[in-house]
Amino acid sequence: MTAAARDLIHAMGYAQTTLADIARAADVPLGNVYYYYKTKDALAQAVIDTRAEEFKQLTQELDRLSDPRARIEGYLSMLVLDSEAIARHGCPIGGLCTELNKSDSPLAKPANALLRSQLDWLTRQFQQMGKAEEAAELALQLLMQLQGASVLTQAFKDATLFTRQVANSKLWLQTLT
Amino acid sequence: MTAAARDLIHAMGYAQTTLADIARAADVPLGNVYYYYKTKDALAQAVIDTRAEEFKQLTQELDRLSDPRARIEGYLSMLVLDSEAIARHGCPIGGLCTELNKSDSPLAKPANALLRSQLDWLTRQFQQMGKAEEAAELALQLLMQLQGASVLTQAFKDATLFTRQVANSKLWLQTLT
DNA sequence: GTCTATACGGCGATAGAC
DNA sequence: GTCTATCGCCGTATAGAC
Numbered sequence: 001m002t003a004a005a006r007d008l009i010h011a012m013g014y015a016q017t018t019l020a021d022i023a024r025a026a027d028v029p030l031g032n033v034y035y036y037y038k039t040k041d042a043l044a045q046a047v048i049d050t051r052a053e054e055f056k057q058l059t060q061e062l063d064r065l066s067d068p069r070a071r072i073e074g075y076l077s078m079l080v081l082d083s084e085a086i087a088r089h090g091c092p093i094g095g096l097c098t099e100l101n102k103s104d105s106p107l108a109k110p111a112n113a114l115l116r117s118q119l120d121w122l123t124r125q126f127q128q129m130g131k132a133e134e135a136a137e138l139a140l141q142l143l144m145q146l147q148g149a150s151v152l153t154q155a156f157k158d159a160t161l162f163t164r165q166v167a168n169s170k171l172w173l174q175t176l177t
Numbered sequence: 178m179t180a181a182a183r184d185l186i187h188a189m190g191y192a193q194t195t196l197a198d199i200a201r202a203a204d205v206p207l208g209n210v211y212y213y214y215k216t217k218d219a220l221a222q223a224v225i226d227t228r229a230e231e232f233k234q235l236t237q238e239l240d241r242l243s244d245p246r247a248r249i250e251g252y253l254s255m256l257v258l259d260s261e262a263i264a265r266h267g268c269p270i271g272g273l274c275t276e277l278n279k280s281d282s283p284l285a286k287p288a289n290a291l292l293r294s295q296l297d298w299l300t301r302q303f304q305q306m307g308k309a310e311e312a313a314e315l316a317l318q319l320l321m322q323l324q325g326a327s328v329l330t331q332a333f334k335d336a337t338l339f340t341r342q343v344a345n346s347k348l349w350l351q352t353l354t
Numbered sequence: 355g356t357c358t359a360t361a362c363g364g365c366g367a368t369a370g371a372c
Numbered sequence: 373g374t375c376t377a378t379c380g381c382c383g384t385a386t387a388g389a390c
Contacts, residue, residue: 012280015192018383029357031386040384090275097332098267098275103189112332140329144342148325152317155274155289165321195365206375208368217366 001026001036006047010085010092013099014044014107041107048110051093052117059121068128072142072173075122076166079146083166087159091150093118119143129176138176145169178203178213183224187262187269190276191221191284218284225287228270229294236298245305249319249350252299253343256323260343264336268327270295296320306353315353322346 004025008017019040023030037043058078062071089095093114100108122139131138149165181202185194196217200207214220235255239248266272270291277285299316308315326342 013192013276015190016280019385020383031357031359032355034385035355038385089279094328094332095275095279098272098328099190101331101334102266102272103193115329115332140338144322144325144329146325147328148321148323151271151275151324151328152292152321154278155271155292157278161317196367197365208375208377209373211367212373215367 001028001033002043002046002050005043006050006092009044009047009096011089014096015099019043041105044107045110048096048107048114051114055114055117055121068125069173069176072122072125073170076170076173080163080166083153083159083162086150086162087153087157090154091147094147094150115143131176142169178205178210179220179223179227182220183227183269186221186224186273188266191273192276196220218282221284222287225273225284225291228291232291232294232298245302246350246353249299249302250347253347253350257340257343260330260336260339263327263339264330264334267331268324271324271327292320308353319346 001022005017005022008021008025012021019033020030022043023033033043037046058075062074065071065074085092093111097108097111097115100111119139122142123135126135126138129135145165146169149162153159153162153165178199182194182199185198185202189198196210197207199220200210210220214223235252239251242248242251262269270288273288274285274292277288296316299319300312303312303315306312322342323346326339330336330339330342
């Protein structure tokens with residue numbers, strides 16, 4: 001059920017996604033939702049937890065690579081796989097943060113933490129590339145480009161825009177000595 | 178009234194902003210809203226038109242500068258003035274596009290056109306800088322960085338993040354021969 | 355644990371007095 | 373043109389049968 005909720009929230013936004021939508025997509029009766037989650041917010045929190053877990057799994061895979069640069073490239077390659085979904089619905093995490101940070105929902109903080117953890121992981125990779133001093137700034141630059149590319153990719157409905165930006169970012173990554 | 182609607186939609190998002198909110202902020206009775214706008218969507222369209230008009234006014238001012246590079250710098254300087262608002266509510270245009278492109282509202286197209294017109298104006302400036310061939314790509318790069326900076330600035334609630342990115346963009350602008 | 359029916363509140367939209 | 377009252381619908385949440 002959290003999987004259905006995750007996909008619907010990505011596609012329609014949190015406020016626009018109704019519990020009836022989720023129940024239908026998960027093929028359970030509406031009333032049943034409340035047996036597993038006390039409130040809609042509680043379900044959204046579970047979705048955020050799922051997103052956090054997914055990213056943790058991804059980084060655990062990537063961290064097995066010995067070269068930090070290769071790890072970042074792997075991360076970028078994973079993102080490209082979702083470029084069509086990004087063209088349709090934007091970045092699932094960036095979009096969620098953008099929405100939840102309006103009219104301060106209690107969910108804003110955990111959602112923001114998803115972006116923060118991506119920033120932190122990227123920072124660690126740049127540190128291990130010997131960029132101790134500029135690591136935080138480089139991570140910020142990269143994440144910013146990805147988020148900006150997501151916004152424009154969605155608005156202009158052009159998935160190639162995202163893939164081209166990722167290609168640019170990979171080239172940029174190579175220029176870092 | 179469109180001014181109140183514009184500000185509230187920026188602060189809370191379109192779906193979350195009720196006509197009662199707008200009526201209260203504009204200090205008119207709720208029923209009165211419908212004398213001026215047939216539907217909520219019609220009011221939102223007026224807000225989008227207002228945004229388009231504001232950008233047109235801005236570019237008319239900037240276009241009086243003879244140097245295209247100075248025009249872009251002026252544009253960036255205007256954005257910095259809103260960095261606090263961006264930290265609280267994100268980019269008013271990017272956020273609107275992000276929201277409206279989910280669950281295809283008829284308002285998505287006009288909202289996307291706001292971003293498109295910024296891209297087109299920037300492209301023209303780069304063309305006049307003698308970058309005919311790469312102008313579209315450069316405009317895309319710049320707009321992408323601004324949108325990405327807006328997303329992260331809002332999520333991390335750090336206005337200096339936006340001002341720093343704009344400073345970086347100005348430096349980058351100088352490097353273009 | 356699973357499902358149906360429904361309470362309750364809020365929002366877009368309308369009717370109609372003034 | 374301006375304002376009040378209210379309709380109808382939908383969404384969250386709950387009650388309670390099975």
